[in-house]
Amino acid sequence: MKKYIKYLIAFLVIETSLVGAFIWKTFADEAEQQQEKQVSLATSKSSEKQTTETSSTTQISETQTTETESTKEEQPKEVVNERSIALTFDDGPKRETTSQLLDILSQKGIKATFFILGQNMAGNEDLLKRMKDEGHVIGSHSMYHHNLSQMNEQTLKQDVNDMDQKAKALFKEPFKYIRPPYGAANALVAKVANRPLIEWSVDSKDWSSKNTQMIINQVTQTTGPGSIILMHDIYPETISAVPAIIDNLTQQGYNFVTVDGLLNQPKEALNYFGTNDSRAVN
């Protein structure tokens, strides 16, 4: 009997210690897993933090790059959309009217495009520099407003070269665009010009009406999305019409851009009449 009790006690002792060992092991494992979990959590958190830090660093450097670029270009990029239109002014510059127009455009925060005559450049260099500095685009309207489509190749080359020499002297680059007087161009003009010829889709008829209210009505009623609007900055009646034209068309949801923006920096020697309207010159 004593022998059995001995065995029983031994069994109980062994079993208890086994169970104890098992329980201890389980707890130890759980604690270890818990610890591992915490470690991995902490690790992933810190790597997330690092990722965030890295991306914010990237953002900062991107911002810096943008700032540097905009400082270099000096002019912010134009916002162009389906309601964009371009105001264009021909035959200037003319001291009094062009100055007044630049004041109005500056006050309204609007960029326009000027097609100037070579014969009007001398003595108006300050006005032309102001145009450029204030973000307007300047193109050539030829030296003397002759009909380019009636010129022979030699005379045509002379005109285009003379204008480019003047542009280089003043702006350090040739004219990007030419608006042929009367909108008259042919294949030879396109070949010699070798750059976009900018026409128009809306004629303010300011040159014939010379009446402020008629100019306002004509432009307001005939403008559509993507229009290039023809006006002349040499008539006081045109200058008087500009504020109302800007206000009316802004109210209709239009936004004003240069031909650079409207036509997305065109390069080909085609006739451009408005957004998505370029035609071969015959």
Ligand SMILES: [Zn+2]
């Ligand atoms: Zn003209």
